[in-house]
Amino acid sequence: MIDERYPTGRFSAKGAPLTPEERAERVTRIAALPAEARAAVAGLSDEQLDTPYREGGWSPRQITHHLADSHLNAFIRFKLGLAEDGPTIKPYDQDAWAAMPDSSLPVEASLGILDGMHARWVRLLETMTPEDFGRTVAHPEMGDIDLDFLLDLYAWHGRHHTTQITSLRDRQAWD
Numbered sequence: 001m002i003d004e005r006y007p008t009g010r011f012s013a014k015g016a017p018l019t020p021e022e023r024a025e026r027v028t029r030i031a032a033l034p035a036e037a038r039a040a041v042a043g044l045s046d047e048q049l050d051t052p053y054r055e056g057g058w059s060p061r062q063i064t065h066h067l068a069d070s071h072l073n074a075f076i077r078f079k080l081g082l083a084e085d086g087p088t089i090k091p092y093d094q095d096a097w098a099a100m101p102d103s104s105l106p107v108e109a110s111l112g113i114l115d116g117m118h119a120r121w122v123r124l125l126e127t128m129t130p131e132d133f134g135r136t137v138a139h140p141e142m143g144d145i146d147l148d149f150l151l152d153l154y155a156w157h158g159r160h161h162t163t164q165i166t167s168l169r170d171r172q173a174w175d
Contacts, residue, residue, distance in 0.1 A: 004054040005161040011156045020150045021106065023125075031122045032159035034114040037067055041107050042166040049107060053168040058098055060165045065103045066094060067161055068110035068117075073156045075121045081137045081147050082128070088138040096126035108130065 011159065018026065041060050049061040056068065073092065080087045097103070131149040 003166070004060065004164075006160065007167045008156070008160050010028045011153060011160070013025065013149055013152055017130070017134065017146075018152060023148070023151060025168055027122060027125045028080055028118070029159060030125065030151075031100040031116060033142070033162070034111065034118045035072070036158070036162045037064060037129075037165075038111050040162045040169070041111075044169075048172070051172070052080070053164045055083070057164070060168065061107055062098045062103050063106070063165055064107040065110045066098050067158065068099050068113040070094065070157065071121070072117055073153065074150060074157075075117055075124075076145060077137055077150060078124060081135045081150075082132060086136050086138055086144065086160045088140065091139065 014022070041064055044060060050058050050059045053063070071094075079088045080089060102109075130146070133151065134146050136144045136146050137150075138144050
């Protein structure tokens with residue numbers, strides 16, 4: 001049985017530098033996320049957007065806003081990692097962010113953020129060298145992590161959350 005929390009499986013880091021082909025595949029996934037998120041929520045009513053994907057889980061509306069929050073943080077983490085030597089990045093309480101009043105806005109607010117920010121992020125990723133992907137940031141809870149790890153993580157992250165929405169759609173037969 002598939003764990004509804006992780007419909008694509010839990011994240012598992014490769015543990016070694018990504019190959020150029022693996023990086024290209026991850027960048028392609030990140031580039032595709034805005035359209036995939038938009039398709040996942042397309043045509044959903046407010047009631048459907050506010051239906052949690054599982055007991056105790058977030059709703060498609062919260063997931064969409066979380067993707068914008070999380071990927072904005074990711075973009076900034078990449079820029080910090082490229083601009084500074086081993087900067088410390090700030091973790092955040094994603095559940096607290098998902099409960100804030102702005103998470104009740106229409107999803108278009110965050111879909112627009114994903115469109116613009118992902119265009120910039122993908123451009124940045126496409127210009128990075130293998131050495132750039134080896135640069136590190138210091139995460140207070142995880143230690144030093146390289147940009148290859150972050151690329152791998154956020155490529156998984158987008159698919160993980162859009163699949164939560166699409167699996168809810170499938171279970172509810174909303175289409």
